Amino acid sequence: MEIMIPVWAQSDAEPIAKRHLSSLRGSRIALVDDNFDMHFTSHLEKLLCDIHGAVVERLIKPLGSAASPKALIEQAAKAEVAIVGIGL
Amino acid sequence: MPETDSLVIDDYEQAIELFYERGWTDGLPVVLPTRRLVDGMLAHCGRDRHESLGVIPPKGGRASIEKLAINAVMGGCRPEHFPIVLAAFEALLAPEHNLNGVSQTTHMCVSLAIVNGPISRELKFNSRDGVFGNGYRSNAAVGRAVRLGLWNLGGAVPWGTDKATLSHPGEYAFCIAEEEEDNPWEPLHIERGCPPGSDAVTVFACEGPQSVECDGTPAEMLHVLADQMCALGNNNVHFGGETLVILNPLNAEDFARGGWSKQDIRHYLWENARRPLNDIRACGAGSERMRKAQLDAGRYLARHVVDNPTTRVPVTSKPEDIHIVVAGGRSYFAAVLPGWGSFGGYAVTAQIKRPGS
Numbered sequence: 001m002e003i004m005i006p007v008w009a010q011s012d013a014e015p016i017a018k019r020h021l022s023s024l025r026g027s028r029i030a031l032v033d034d035n036f037d038m039h040f041t042s043h044l045e046k047l048l049c050d051i052h053g054a055v056v057e058r059l060i061k062p063l064g065s066a067a068s069p070k071a072l073i074e075q076a077a078k079a080e081v082a083i084v085g086i087g088l
Numbered sequence: 089m090p091e092t093d094s095l096v097i098d099d100y101e102q103a104i105e106l107f108y109e110r111g112w113t114d115g116l117p118v119v120l121p122t123r124r125l126v127d128g129m130l131a132h133c134g135r136d137r138h139e140s141l142g143v144i145p146p147k148g149g150r151a152s153i154e155k156l157a158i159n160a161v162m163g164g165c166r167p168e169h170f171p172i173v174l175a176a177f178e179a180l181l182a183p184e185h186n187l188n189g190v191s192q193t194t195h196m197c198v199s200l201a202i203v204n205g206p207i208s209r210e211l212k213f214n215s216r217d218g219v220f221g222n223g224y225r226s227n228a229a230v231g232r233a234v235r236l237g238l239w240n241l242g243g244a245v246p247w248g249t250d251k252a253t254l255s256h257p258g259e260y261a262f263c264i265a266e267e268e269e270d271n272p273w274e275p276l277h278i279e280r281g282c283p284p285g286s287d288a289v290t291v292f293a294c295e296g297p298q299s300v301e302c303d304g305t306p307a308e309m310l311h312v313l314a315d316q317m318c319a320l321g322n323n324n325v326h327f328g329g330e331t332l333v334i335l336n337p338l339n340a341e342d343f344a345r346g347g348w349s350k351q352d353i354r355h356y357l358w359e360n361a362r363r364p365l366n367d368i369r370a371c372g373a374g375s376e377r378m379r380k381a382q383l384d385a386g387r388y389l390a391r392h393v394v395d396n397p398t399t400r401v402p403v404t405s406k407p408e409d410i411h412i413v414v415a416g417g418r419s420y421f422a423a424v425l426p427g428w429g430s431f432g433g434y435a436v437t438a439q440i441k442r443p444g445s
Binding site for chain 1: 120
């Protein structure tokens with residue numbers, strides 16, 4: 001019997017190779033603020049900047065529990081590192 | 089040409105096991121989606137198999153009519169059920185339902201599908217005794233078809249993208265029909281703007297049903313319902329949002345005989361299903377911190393911008409966010425199904441498009 005497959009085939013595209021940073025100092029970090037705990041996110045931003053010398057660009061999602069808008073994802077992709085979620 | 093791949097396998101047991109091995113089922117065996125069954129479903133609905141209803145979060149699989157038909161067959165649907173599954177997905181994919189969040193939250197909410205209209209009786213949906221339970225193909229098959237679509241196309245799976253701490257058994261199938269004949273009021277979908285005589289599905293992300301011993305005068309029934317709705321453990325108390333109350337037909341009859349409309353009940357519950365702010369604050373720093381974060385983010389509701397510890401905070405921001413549905417046996421039990429809070433999962437209604445309509 002012929003059985004139909006209930007899922008989409010996975011992409012065959014090669015995943016983009018990850019780059020490893022030797023240090024956060026001077027690195028451009030996109031910090032996606034999921035609008036869930038702004039105090040914690042601000043604390044994290046300060047640590048990254050003040051202690052580790054990173055250059056942080058904070059990108060604020062309009063709704064924490066919904067997917068990021070495409071423009072925000074594209075902006076985050078320009079950074080060397082992106083922090084895309086914060087677990088509580 | 090069909091765009092979906094298929095495979096040929098002649099051994100029934102082997103085929104069932106293959107669905108487990110590939111992660112294509114939710115833990116229960118499936119009806120094997122043979123080409124004949126899937127094509128039959130597609131022929132009945134009359135829609136282009138390549139048409140897409142959108143992408144299903146979190147993983148963004150396309151909700152093509154064909155893929156949804158495959159999952160509907162797997163869930164046990166007959167072709168007549170399929171338009172209901174499609175309407176449910178139209179509703180689930182509406183932005184205000186925030187399926188992305190519902191599928192991935194640590195909260196236990198699951199999207200309940202509520203079927204209204206003549207199609208409910210025609211297809212023998214259960215809207216009476218044991219409405220949330222087993223025993224009825226239409227409730228079970230439509231409910232499971234929705235869940236399998238979310239599983240296989242949305243990729244909402246535990247230990248992966250579905251972060252529910254506990255979840256609830258509605259993850260297998262969560263579908264009821266409203267009792268419209270033994271019901272003194274207009275049904276849910278008409279209240280929500282559908283024309284009389286139409287069929288519709290309303291989705292709402294909520295906890296499982298919590299039993300409410302609901303008997304006596306309208307005032308006595310409202311007293312206990314209001315108490316259940318504002319239990320400190322539910323998200324509505326802390327984050328607002330929407331909530332669902334199920335009244336059985338006898339409850340509804342008693343209310344109507346006493347002159348109560350659904351809107352009267354909503355207003356009463358909104359005024360009385362409240363907790364003093366100091367009760368909410370006593371839940372601990374975590375709850376208070378999250379509430380403040382929501383407020384800082386501009387997403388908190390004005391009703392929470394209060395500081396007086398004795399102020400009684402309602403569970404929703406307005407009475408209309410309390411949904412009332414009549415279902416179940418004629419007895420003395422009702423149910424409350426709290427929502428996810430102000431994060432989403434809000435009720436969305438979609439009309440069912442019958443073939444040829």
